Amino acid sequence: MPTSLELGNFVDAWNSAPFGRFFLNSIITTGVGTALEMACAVLSAYAFAFVEFRWKKAVFVLILGSLMLPGHVTLLVNYITVANLGWLNTYAGLILPGMGSAFAMFLVYQQMRTVSQELVDAAIMDGAGHWRRMSTIVVPLCTPMIVTGTLIVLIGKWNDFVWPLIVTSTADMRTLPIGLQFLRSQEGYTNWGAIMAGAVMVAAPMLIVFFIGQRRIIGGIAAGAVKG
Amino acid sequence: MSTKLSDLRLDRRTLLAVLGAGAGAAGLAACGSPVAGGSGSSPNLRSGFSQAPTTVPSQYQGRTAVLFWAPFTGVNFEALQALFTKFNDSQSDIVAIAESQGGYTDLNKKFTAALQARQVPDIVCFPERQWLQFWQADALAPLDGYFDDQWSLDVYMQNYVQEGTAGGQTYVVPFARSTPLFYFNKTRFVEAGLPEEGPSTWEEFAEMAPELLKLDAGGQPLKPMAFGPDDTWYGQSHIWAWGGQWSSATEATADAGPAREWLSWKKNFIHTDGYGYMAQSSMTDFQTGVAAASHGSTASLRGATEAAQFDIGTAFMLGHDQAAPPVPTGGSGLSVVKAESQERQDACAELFRFLAEPENSAQWHLGTGYLPIVTAAQDTKEVKDQVAADPNFGTALEQVPNAKTADPVAWYQAATVEISAAMAQVYGDGADVDTVVSQLQAKLEDVMSQNQESIQKVLAS
Numbered sequence: 001m002p003t004s005l006e007l008g009n010f011v012d013a014w015n016s017a018p019f020g021r022f023f024l025n026s027i028i029t030t031g032v033g034t035a036l037e038m039a040c041a042v043l044s045a046y047a048f049a050f051v052e053f054r055w056k057k058a059v060f061v062l063i064l065g066s067l068m069l070p071g072h073v074t075l076l077v078n079y080i081t082v083a084n085l086g087w088l089n090t091y092a093g094l095i096l097p098g099m100g101s102a103f104a105m106f107l108v109y110q111q112m113r114t115v116s117q118e119l120v121d122a123a124i125m126d127g128a129g130h131w132r133r134m135s136t137i138v139v140p141l142c143t144p145m146i147v148t149g150t151l152i153v154l155i156g157k158w159n160d161f162v163w164p165l166i167v168t169s170t171a172d173m174r175t176l177p178i179g180l181q182f183l184r185s186q187e188g189y190t191n192w193g194a195i196m197a198g199a200v201m202v203a204a205p206m207l208i209v210f211f212i213g214q215r216r217i218i219g220g221i222a223a224g225a226v227k228g
Numbered sequence: 229m230s231t232k233l234s235d236l237r238l239d240r241r242t243l244l245a246v247l248g249a250g251a252g253a254a255g256l257a258a259c260g261s262p263v264a265g266g267s268g269s270s271p272n273l274r275s276g277f278s279q280a281p282t283t284v285p286s287q288y289q290g291r292t293a294v295l296f297w298a299p300f301t302g303v304n305f306e307a308l309q310a311l312f313t314k315f316n317d318s319q320s321d322i323v324a325i326a327e328s329q330g331g332y333t334d335l336n337k338k339f340t341a342a343l344q345a346r347q348v349p350d351i352v353c354f355p356e357r358q359w360l361q362f363w364q365a366d367a368l369a370p371l372d373g374y375f376d377d378q379w380s381l382d383v384y385m386q387n388y389v390q391e392g393t394a395g396g397q398t399y400v401v402p403f404a405r406s407t408p409l410f411y412f413n414k415t416r417f418v419e420a421g422l423p424e425e426g427p428s429t430w431e432e433f434a435e436m437a438p439e440l441l442k443l444d445a446g447g448q449p450l451k452p453m454a455f456g457p458d459d460t461w462y463g464q465s466h467i468w469a470w471g472g473q474w475s476s477a478t479e480a481t482a483d484a485g486p487a488r489e490w491l492s493w494k495k496n497f498i499h500t501d502g503y504g505y506m507a508q509s510s511m512t513d514f515q516t517g518v519a520a521a522s523h524g525s526t527a528s529l530r531g532a533t534e535a536a537q538f539d540i541g542t543a544f545m546l547g548h549d550q551a552a553p554p555v556p557t558g559g560s561g562l563s564v565v566k567a568e569s570q571e572r573q574d575a576c577a578e579l580f581r582f583l584a585e586p587e588n589s590a591q592w593h594l595g596t597g598y599l600p601i602v603t604a605a606q607d608t609k610e611v612k613d614q615v616a617a618d619p620n621f622g623t624a625l626e627q628v629p630n631a632k633t634a635d636p637v638a639w640y641q642a643a644t645v646e647i648s649a650a651m652a653q654v655y656g657d658g659a660d661v662d663t664v665v666s667q668l669q670a671k672l673e674d675v676m677s678q679n680q681e682s683i684q685k686v687l688a689s
Contacts (some may be wrong), residue, residue, distance in 0.1 A: 170281065
């Protein structure tokens with residue numbers, strides 16, 4: 001049974017690995033990665049919902065199909081591609097392979113389908129092009145789902161373990177989840193106090209983001225559910 | 229509008245075509261890589277294999293840099309870095325860089341991917357016989373050419389040398405080596421009126437167990453023994469203690485009798501008598517005082533001593549009809565990766581030579597708890613002082629003569645997974661021993677037939 005509060009564990013954890021650097025790397029990869037992925041998702045969702053082009057259904061099915069592909073299948077192929085591009089152990093290698101996402105696209109697409117056609121038609125009558133229709137009508141109407149998608153993507157990227165482990169190899173490029181692993185000895189002494197303190201540091205930012213976005217997430221899911 | 233749309237269509241189509249071609253090319257490249265390669269100018273080299281990215285600290289710029297992907301974290305990685313700094317400051321031509329990659333399985337994954345991408349580290353480190361898969365893939369360089377009067381396999385504990393050789397050549401030099409130990413809570417043993425030196429056979433331990441059960445541990449009776457779900461390594465010592473083996477060099481022998489006898493004995497010990505149980509992490513339960521004894525690695529000794537709030541006792545692995553049974557060797561050794569540079573390979577050998585100096589081996593031993601694998605390290609003052617101060621460190625050293633390489637079938641992960649599962653069925657669920665053993669025998673026969681050829685090649689000299 002624990003008997004006292006031991007804040008020294010946080011200091012231990014912070015000092016036993018370059019946590020400052022891990023935080024910076026996590027913030028860069030998560031921030032830039034999420035922005036890029038959501039930009040891709042919104043643009044492609046808009047295209048599938050409002051732009052007519054040949055083979056649309058087929059392309060859509062192909063992209064949705066990628067949802068059923070487990071990450072481990074593409075791991076090695078992605079790794080070789082990134083290595084051939086000379087991106088091993090760089091931010092580009094960490095971020096870019098995760099840019100395209102069928103999941104976020106599908107989430108936003110479902111919400112975009114509920115935008116009433118009359119609104120869009122009215123904008124067309126006023127001479128608005130695709131870009132204007134998207135930015136002034138469709139995106140504002142779909143904000144709850146975009147926020148939900150952003151949060152899910154953000155948390156996923158923050159916690160990502162396997163890809164950063166494989167693609168980075170020096171301590172100055174590592175992200176937080178891998179840094180946490182460094183605190184734990186494989187064989188031998190494990191300072192559980194420091195590991196728990198490290199886990200709190202890793203989890204806290206996402207908890208804060210979640211609490212801030214919580215109301216919008218629930219609003220978003222409910223809105224989607226009722227309208228079907 | 230319509231013209232615009234048709235333009236758009238064309239663009240899409242072109243884009244898709246480009247994407248499709250790209251995906252196809254990537255697929256081809258992925259298929260091509262494993263087949264190609266291995267055609268260097270000398271058998272030690274492999275052209276096209278470059279060094280994985282790394283950063284050379286500014287004070288060492290201009291030296292030959294060798295990169296070690298280390299499967300160590302925490303305290304052990306810190307001890308490794310201290311050794312590497314010492315090496316870098318001891319000469320002015322080579323800089324050795326260690327990058328932690330997590331544990332053995334993480335390194336295995338990463339190294340596999342790195343071989344595909346042809347950007348490899350210079351040094352890797354795999355446990356027991358798990359380096360064989362990379363040897364079979366022609367990824368490791370033989371080290372025999374570097375041996376001379378000062379540095380050769382003769383300087384190491386001889387029980388650990390065999391495991392690094394295949395086909396008469398050396399691919400691994402021992403480094404972070406260990407043996408399993410029996411850990412017990414000396415404080416509680418004394419409290420129960422039991423001998424301070426602990427048991428030496430399972431029968432003895434079973435006689436002591438009722439006394440331990442009478443003690444209280446946080447409101448529950450103190451459990452005499454915690455087992456784990458992944459106990460293959462300890463199981464190897466048990467099956468030897470009962471006079472059996474998992475396999476000979478040519479066939480699986482799990483159903484020859486001793487395994488059945490041993491597992492029935494354990495089933496009785498755990499489920500009929502209630503003297504043991506299967507913990508999620510037996511060492512954690514031991515450290516927190518829930519269980520009075522547990523198996524562990526010698527490498528856990530330093531940490532366990534620091535973390536536990538009681539006197540730790542260690543004993544040899546428990547025997548069956550006699551004390552001090554054989555124990556399997558554990559831990560890992562260092563290998564050089566075949567790449568395009570002879571210069572870097574020579575530099576790696578210099579580093580290995582440095583790590584095999586008695587005082588450096590002693591420093592690693594004291595910092596981690598791994599064995600002082602260089603025989604002469606045991607004669608250094610630091611190691612002798614340590615043994616005098618804490619006899620537990622002496623137990624680990626005294627047990628080394630009993631250490632030997634695991635049975636051939638257990639060199640392969642496919643088999644160790646099955647052995648662990650079989651043991652867990654009996655330990656955890658109290659499953660029927662005859663069924664478990666005959667199922668295990670079938671699975672080990674499969675592993676054996678798949679690896680028969682490679683075992684013969686490894687054992688050939």
